[in-house]
Structures are given as structure tokens and as C-alpha cells.
Amino acid sequence: MFTINIKAQSLRLKIENESKKPIANAAVSSNNKIIGTTNLSGEVSVLNAEIKNNTIIISAPDFQLLSYTVNPEEQNSVTIVLNKENQLDEVVITAGRKQENINTIPSSVTIMSQKEIQQQSSINSNLSSILGNVIPGLGTTTNKATNSGQTLRGRQVLVLIDGIPQSTPLMNGNRDIRAIDANAIERIEVIKGATSIYGNGSGGGIINxxxxxxxxxxxxxxxxxxxxxxxxxxxxxxxxxxxxxxxxxxxxxxxxxxxxxxxxxxxxxxxxxxxxxxxxxxxxxxxxxxxxxxxxxxxxxxxxxxxxxxxxxxxxxxxxxxxxxxxxxxxxxxxxxxxxxxxxxxxxxxxxxxxxxxxxxxxxxxxxxxxxxxxxxxxxxxxxxxxxxxxxxxxxxxxxxxxxxxxxxxxxxxxxxxxxxxxxxxxxxxxxxxxxxxxxxxxxxxxxxxxxxxxxxxxxxxxxxxxxxxxxxxxxxxxxxxxxxxxxxxxxxxxxxxxxxxxxxxxxxxxxxxxxxxxxxxxxxxxxxxxxxxxxxxxxxxxxxxxxxxxxxxxxxxxxxxxxxxxxxxxxxxxxxxxxxxxxxxxxxxxxxxxxxxxxxxxxxxxxxxxxxxxxxxxxxxxxxxxxxxxxxxxxxxxxxxxxxxxxxxxxxxxxxxxxxxxxxxxxxxxxxxxxxxxxxxxxxxxxxxxxxxxxxxxxxxxxxxxxxxxxxxxxxxxxxxxxxxxxxxxxxxxxxxxxxxxxxxxxxxxxxxxxx
Structure with a gap:
């Protein structure tokens, strides 16, 4: 977070990527309300009166969400650079049961973003295929309705939906990876290696x-x-x-x-x-x-x-x-x-x-x-x-x-x-x-x-x-x-x-x-x-x-x-x-x-x-x-x-x-x-x-x-x-x-x- 100052009645923003190319359709919001959207040139004007609590949030697909603190003085035109989404900077929930940066976790983690899920599901909407084609250490798909043999690092994996266990370790039915449609998923977190953080059945890791x-x-x-x-x-x-x-x-x-x-x-x-x-x-x-x-x-x-x-x-x-x-x-x-x-x-x-x-x-x-x-x-x-x-x-x-x-x-x-x-x-x-x-x-x-x-x-x-x-x-x-x-x-x-x-x-x-x-x-x-x-x-x-x-x-x-x-x-x-x-x-x-x-x-x-x-x-x-x-x-x-x-x-x-x-x-x-x-x-x-x-x-x-x-x-x-x-x-x-x-x-x-x- 950083601070920008305003003294005019409106603030003019120009949103660019790291290559100084404009970002269209970027949303500028304040207090849970969209107060502006950038045009094809990456520009938008927002009224100072609509900026609540001196905070602006800028979001755009494929870019990291940015938040700004605004002081009502000085300049009225600002150029802002949004960074591309970087998987190494993402926040992980599954590994420690709380939000934490992936760079602070002492274990192997693979994250699939919504964009990656959408891209892979355009090839095959079967989650066994999607994960098998992308996740290192996970067996490839069986081309079947079951995921029999699709182990993670040679051991059984525990599958969760928002932390709810889908696997049946007492008697493995091998239908847990295909437990939800890809379009209902925001992201997939794969924690590799033995972990008991969510209990029974995670000898190879967790798919959440x-x-x-x-x-x-x-x-x-x-x-x-x-x-x-x-x-x-x-x-x-x-x-x-x-x-x-x-x-x-x-x-x-x-x-x-x-x-x-x-x-x-x-x-x-x-x-x-x-x-x-x-x-x-x-x-x-x-x-x-x-x-x-x-x-x-x-x-x-x-x-x-x-x-x-x-x-x-x-x-x-x-x-x-x-x-x-x-x-x-x-x-x-x-x-x-x-x-x-x-x-x-x-x-x-x-x-x-x-x-x-x-x-x-x-x-x-x-x-x-x-x-x-x-x-x-x-x-x-x-x-x-x-x-x-x-x-x-x-x-x-x-x-x-x-x-x-x-x-x-x-x-x-x-x-x-x-x-x-x-x-x-x-x-x-x-x-x-x-x-x-x-x-x-x-x-x-x-x-x-x-x-x-x-x-x-x-x-x-x-x-x-x-x-x-x-x-x-x-x-x-x-x-x-x-x-x-x-x-x-x-x-x-x-x-x-x-x-x-x-x-x-x-x-x-x-x-x-x-x-x-x-x-x-x-x-x-x-x-x-x-x-x-x-x-x-x-x-x-x-x-x-x-x-x-x-x-x-x-x-x-x-x-x-x-x-x-x-x-x-x-x-x-x-x-x-x-x-x-x-x-x-x-x-x-x-x-x-x-x-x-x-x-x-x-x-x-x-x-x-x-x-x-x-x-x-x-x-x-x-x-x-x-x-x-x-x-x-x-x-x-x-x-x-x-x-x-x-x-x-x-x-x-x-x-x-x-x-x-x-x-x-x-x-x-x-x-x-x-x-x-x-x-x-x-x-x-x-x-x-x-x-x-x-x-x-x-x-x-x-x-x-x-x-x-x-x-x-x-x-x-x-x-x-x-x-x-x-x-x-x-x-x-x-x-x-x-x-x-x-x-x-x-x-x-x-x-x-x-x-x-």
C-alpha cells in the first residue's frame, strides 16, 4: 500500500501494466462500490466525494489487486502500474489453516489460479485430467470416472472442498477428485507431502x-x-x-x-x-x-x-x-x-x-x-x-x-x-x-x-x-x-x-x-x-x-x-x-x-x-x-x-x-x-x-x-x-x-x- 494526494474535485487515473501498456476495464472501487472503470486507453476519472475512508482499490483480471490510501491534497492525475499475478506471491490457506504467503511456507505448494483452471477445462472439464496434466508429483488421469492409481508422491491424497473432506479413507472409492465442477472453483491449492493438518488420509498431501x-x-x-x-x-x-x-x-x-x-x-x-x-x-x-x-x-x-x-x-x-x-x-x-x-x-x-x-x-x-x-x-x-x-x-x-x-x-x-x-x-x-x-x-x-x-x-x-x-x-x-x-x-x-x-x-x-x-x-x-x-x-x-x-x-x-x-x-x-x-x-x-x-x-x-x-x-x-x-x-x-x-x-x-x-x-x-x-x-x-x-x-x-x-x-x-x-x-x-x-x-x-x- 502507498499514498497518493489529491486537491482537485476529481482524481484522474491512468492504469498501465509493467510494459507501460494501458489496462482496459480495470475497476476502481471504494467502500464496496465501483466508482469508475478504465477505458481502452486505461484512463478513468473518479470524484473525490466518492472516495470513502481515503481508500481506493484497483482490480483487473490477471493482475494483482492493489489498494491505495488517499490524502485530499495536491495532484489530480496519477499513473499507476499493476503487476501481473505471480504465483510465488500468492496467499495460501490450506497449508496452515490461515492465510499466509507462499514464500513463508516450508513445504511444496502448487496453486492453480482460476485462469489456469478455465484454460485447462477448455481442453477437458474432468478435474482428474486437469490436475494430472499440470500438478508435478500427481499421477496422470485414468480417462475414467474414477481416479484409481492417481496418487500424489506415491501415497493417497486427501481431497477437500473449502476444507470439507471428500475422500473416504476408511474404504477408498477413488471418486474424490471428481467431486465438484471446475466452473465452481476459484483456485486449487495442492499441498504436497505428509500433513495431518486436516486429519485422516493425507499421506501424500492435500488437494483443496x-x-x-x-x-x-x-x-x-x-x-x-x-x-x-x-x-x-x-x-x-x-x-x-x-x-x-x-x-x-x-x-x-x-x-x-x-x-x-x-x-x-x-x-x-x-x-x-x-x-x-x-x-x-x-x-x-x-x-x-x-x-x-x-x-x-x-x-x-x-x-x-x-x-x-x-x-x-x-x-x-x-x-x-x-x-x-x-x-x-x-x-x-x-x-x-x-x-x-x-x-x-x-x-x-x-x-x-x-x-x-x-x-x-x-x-x-x-x-x-x-x-x-x-x-x-x-x-x-x-x-x-x-x-x-x-x-x-x-x-x-x-x-x-x-x-x-x-x-x-x-x-x-x-x-x-x-x-x-x-x-x-x-x-x-x-x-x-x-x-x-x-x-x-x-x-x-x-x-x-x-x-x-x-x-x-x-x-x-x-x-x-x-x-x-x-x-x-x-x-x-x-x-x-x-x-x-x-x-x-x-x-x-x-x-x-x-x-x-x-x-x-x-x-x-x-x-x-x-x-x-x-x-x-x-x-x-x-x-x-x-x-x-x-x-x-x-x-x-x-x-x-x-x-x-x-x-x-x-x-x-x-x-x-x-x-x-x-x-x-x-x-x-x-x-x-x-x-x-x-x-x-x-x-x-x-x-x-x-x-x-x-x-x-x-x-x-x-x-x-x-x-x-x-x-x-x-x-x-x-x-x-x-x-x-x-x-x-x-x-x-x-x-x-x-x-x-x-x-x-x-x-x-x-x-x-x-x-x-x-x-x-x-x-x-x-x-x-x-x-x-x-x-x-x-x-x-x-x-x-x-x-x-x-x-x-x-x-x-x-x-x-x-x-x-x-x-x-x-x-x-x-x-x-x-x-x-x-x-x-x-x-x-x-x-x-x-x-x-x-x-x-x-x-x-x-x-x-x-x-x-
Missing amino acids: YITKKSPLYNSFEGVTTVGTTFNPLHGNETFGYRISQFFNGRKNKFSYVLGGSYDYTGLQRDAKGTPLGQTDGLSNSYQTNAFVKLGYDLDENTNFKVVYNFYGSTQKAKYISQAGVYGQTPTIGVRGSEPGENAGTPYNHNFMFTFSKNNLFRTTQLDVSAYLNSFQSMNRYVQSASAWYGPGQTMINSNKNGTRINLNTPFTIASLPSEITYGLDVLNDVTFQDLVDGRVYIPKMDMLNIAPYAQLKVDVLENLIFKGGIRYENATVRVDDFNTIATGANNTGSIFVEGGKIPYNATMFNAGLRFNKYEFFNPFVSFSQAFAINELGRILRRANENTIESLETDPIITNNYEVGFSSKLYNLNVTAAYYISTSKLGANLVDVGGYLVAQREPENVKGYEIALDYRFSDQFNVGGSYSYVEGKAKFDDGSSVYLNGSRIAPPKATAFATYKPSADWNLQLSWVNTGCRDRFELNSKGKYNNSEGPIATVNLVNFAGSYSFNKNWSLNLGIENLLNNYYYPTVSQYRALDAEYVLGTGMTTTLNLRYKF
Whole structure:
């Protein structure tokens, strides 16, 4: 913030970028009211009488928000330069449960802005694809309705919407990344490495979808999007459509965001035009999202918000799978229909109420949130299964409700600026998995978790920041008596298991240092832990003992050691990190007699990531990333085995080039490469075990372009698999199953028309 002086009746502003080019449509506001908008020359005049509290806020898309203090004397004409949005200067909420600059956080963080989300969603609106194509360390998309195998740094990731957990770690349904529509998201924060800051299930890190926010000033805005998706080379039955409408605004103390979207995906075909196999596919699927956020400011320090989000995605397939032969011929789609319910996510309800007060006990900030999440995942119907007798279809049901009390108090220690963030999390998670016909596959698991925590931040020296914290997990999972599901006729294979309570108590620590004096080298080092009651349902459903106490249900405690840095040198930005992630107990799923069983052996995962971008000019910039991860499980005799493909993704490289020939055009060409990986031998039957298949290199090129007709209308064109590559996604390769040996989609074009007012 800086001061400008005025003595005339009006103030004339000229808004420019760093290259001294005018910025049109920049909004000048005061006291939540827009008092002027710049013309094509970047100029605007505002009346002094409309400037309240001597404060002006200037905002423009793609530029950092600036605030000025105004003194009513002297000059009446000012030229102001707005800086481009710089990801290294952004504020992060997720890492410490309070707003903090990314340069002060001793861990790896990747942020996707709304502009980046919009650009990527013009190629593919599936969030699994968007994140897999961009985030270093995250596995690439599966081209399916699930994100099975899409781990972060070789471990499970906890997905949140505004802090509300979407993942089902008690029994992973792998549908949590696709939990909201991209148009409802303001930004995405990805915190990498073990962290227990939000509780159970974050061994690999956290993905937090921050939903759209209302404007800072009195206004009414809206965005309408209509579009279509199709295969331009083999178009028959591939046409899909999309419509999205969002409104947001503010009237004095009341603010709101309202909207929703409806999306239909047509038949997906491979590069040669053959319909894809339908195992957990997206062909002929419908996605629906409804979103409401209401806010009210009681005063300048106190407000509350109510958020509701509904998401549903189901497949009404017109084709069924015709199984191929792994390594030889693909599984393809043939016209037909399957019995049973439509597979997908029938519903995902999220509700949250938040109360915030910035001046509790003078300088203490208080945030209290109460939330609930009700989620159902419907798996596809199968004619026969190894896990139960006869045909069937399973569904995972998860109901969570919780309360988060979070406080932040600044203070000094021996003249050192400090602050402490502390509070209490209470979560009740009830998860179970039944067959549609009523058979119990996984009994109801009722978890109550009470977790107090505290996080200290101290400026030890000038520009040397220490962060350290503790969290105590006190959880109990209650399971009633149950019978395991029969694997043969007349209840063959079913055993009775006496239920009970499973207590979990663990203390999680974290500590880190970051030195941020120099932009050209901003290093950090950290240690962090995470807690997970991972895949407990899988352990229960394969129980071979008669009591809960006899089963191996110990939690996974993950230790993450990391060193990294960020660097800004002129127009070059670089971030890099090296990490080691260990756990005394693991949950690698291995094939034992046709069943996937959790391997509870010590694990060691390590890897590195690097990302960079270089801006040649305001018109042209390039960038890319590379990430590598490897992991092993170690046995008591000292031998070790590689973790399989469901955990460890192959190396991933990305690159992009963005060109803006004028203010109206924005063009981007991007490349995603997944490397090869061959770690496992054939079994005694001459086949690969489940998830141990070799992976061959895949290269995909995508294009995204937009043209703005004026400040209201724009057209977006996205082309996925621009070169129409004929390939098998990594999940099809490593799974090593005939039914899942499915090709990737061929060239797909998306065309969206947007109207913004």
C-alpha cells in the first residue's frame, strides 16, 4: 500500500501494466462500490466525494489487486502500474489453516489460479485430467470416472472442498477428485507431502478446491457458458454438450455466489474410431453441479458464510465392454446395456456454516466451521466376481459431519515476531459398502475422531521463518458384529466376526525452516507426519479371524522429509524439491489368490520434482515440469519389493508455450509425457500380477485457445490429443487385466462460448 494526494474535485487515473501498456476495464472501487472503470486507453476519472475512508482499490483480471490510501491534497492525475499475478506471491490457506504467503511456507505448494483452471477445462472439464496434466508429483488421469492409481508422491491424497473432506479413507472409492465442477472453483491449492493438518488420509498431501468468492464491492456479475464436445475425425455419437451459469454479487453487507452446471459426455472413441471399453468409463455420462455461497458481514471484523455444493455424475451407457487380451488386443465397446444401477457418483452433498471474527481478544482471529458431507459411489454391475458369489453391484456410502475450531494469535518471543494457530477438530465418519441386493460387503465403520492441534510460527532471524506444530489424533472406530460375504453357494466362505471398538491414538509432529530474503534463492527444509486409517474396510471384508481384535488394523503413520527451494531471477521462476517418505506400516495392494490384499510392510518412497517457467514478454512465455517417484516395501528378512503401479506412477514431464498475439487472443500448446517403467516379472502362470504390468511411454499434445470479441463475449477452443495418438493410458498398462486393457481417447474438440457481465 502507498499514498497518493489529491486537491482537485476529481482524481484522474491512468492504469498501465509493467510494459507501460494501458489496462482496459480495470475497476476502481471504494467502500464496496465501483466508482469508475478504465477505458481502452486505461484512463478513468473518479470524484473525490466518492472516495470513502481515503481508500481506493484497483482490480483487473490477471493482475494483482492493489489498494491505495488517499490524502485530499495536491495532484489530480496519477499513473499507476499493476503487476501481473505471480504465483510465488500468492496467499495460501490450506497449508496452515490461515492465510499466509507462499514464500513463508516450508513445504511444496502448487496453486492453480482460476485462469489456469478455465484454460485447462477448455481442453477437458474432468478435474482428474486437469490436475494430472499440470500438478508435478500427481499421477496422470485414468480417462475414467474414477481416479484409481492417481496418487500424489506415491501415497493417497486427501481431497477437500473449502476444507470439507471428500475422500473416504476408511474404504477408498477413488471418486474424490471428481467431486465438484471446475466452473465452481476459484483456485486449487495442492499441498504436497505428509500433513495431518486436516486429519485422516493425507499421506501424500492435500488437494483443496477453494470455491468461487463474491466481489469486494457492490455489484452484480454473471458468467454463462455453453459448449459442445466431439471427436472431429470420428464424430458419430461423440457429441456432448455443456451449460453453466453462475451469478455473484454484493449488496452492502450481504454477498452471494449462485450457480450450477450440466454436462453430457458423448461416446468416447479411440484414435481409429473404435468405441472405448466401458469399464468405469465416461461415455454417455451426465454430470450435474449446484452451488450456493451466502455471506453476511456483521461488521468489518465479523462475518459468517453458508456454503452448499451438490455434485453428481452417473453413466447411462449405450455400450458394454467386449473384453480384449492384455498386451494384445484392447477391450472395446459394443452396443448393448448392462443390468443394475447406473454407475458413478449418484450424489455428493456438502454443507458448511462458517463464523469468523478477526478481533477476538484484540488480535486473535477465530474461525468456527460446522460441516457435513453425504456421498455415495456406485460401482459397475458385474456378472461374476471373485469376492462374492454370483452377480452383483456394490456401492460405497459415506456420511461425515464435523466441527473445526481454529484460532490464530500473533505475539512476540524475545522481540521475535511470532504467531500461534491452534484449535480442535471433531469428525464423525460413517462409511460402509453394500451390494445393491442388500448383502453386506463391508460392515458399517463408525469413526469418531477428536484432534487438538497447535502450530507455531516464529521469525527466528530476519527472513528466517520457523514453523513447527503438533496434532494429537484420538480416534475410535466402532464396528458391529458381522458376517463376511459368502464366496460360494449356501453361504460358503462366510465367517462370523465379533465386532467391537478399534482405538487409535497418535501424536503427529511437523517442523520446518524457510529462508526468504532473496528472490533468486528461497530455500526450505521440513519434516512432517500424517495419520491414516487406510483401507480399513478392505481388511474387514477379507477377515479370516472371528474377532476384530485379531485383525491387523494398525494405522499408517507417514514421515515426510523434504528439502526444496523457489527462485525468481528476472523473468525466470523455478521451484524444486527432493523428498523421502517412510512408514513402518504400509498399505500396498498386492494380488493374493485373485484378491487385492493390503501389504502391511515398512515402506520407503522417495522422489523429486522441478517446475519452471520463463516469460520472454507479455505475449510469450514457456514452462514445464518433471517429477519422479520410486517406492519399495521391505520384509523382515531384509528383502524388498517395488511398490506396484497402483501406488507408484511413472516419471512425468510436462511443457507448455503460451502466446498472446494481442489482448484479445490467448493460445497455448501443451505436452504431457509419462515415461516407461518395468519393475516386475511374470508369475508362475506366465502373466503379470494385478497392477504389476510394464508401462510404455505415452506422449500427448493438447491445445487451448480463446478469443475475446469484447469485454463480455469470448470463444474458447480446446483440442485434447491434438495429434490423435493411439495409446493405452498408464492404468490400462499396469493393471494387467484383460477387461481393463482399454485404449485412450482419440482427438477430442471442445468449443465453449462464454458471456460475462
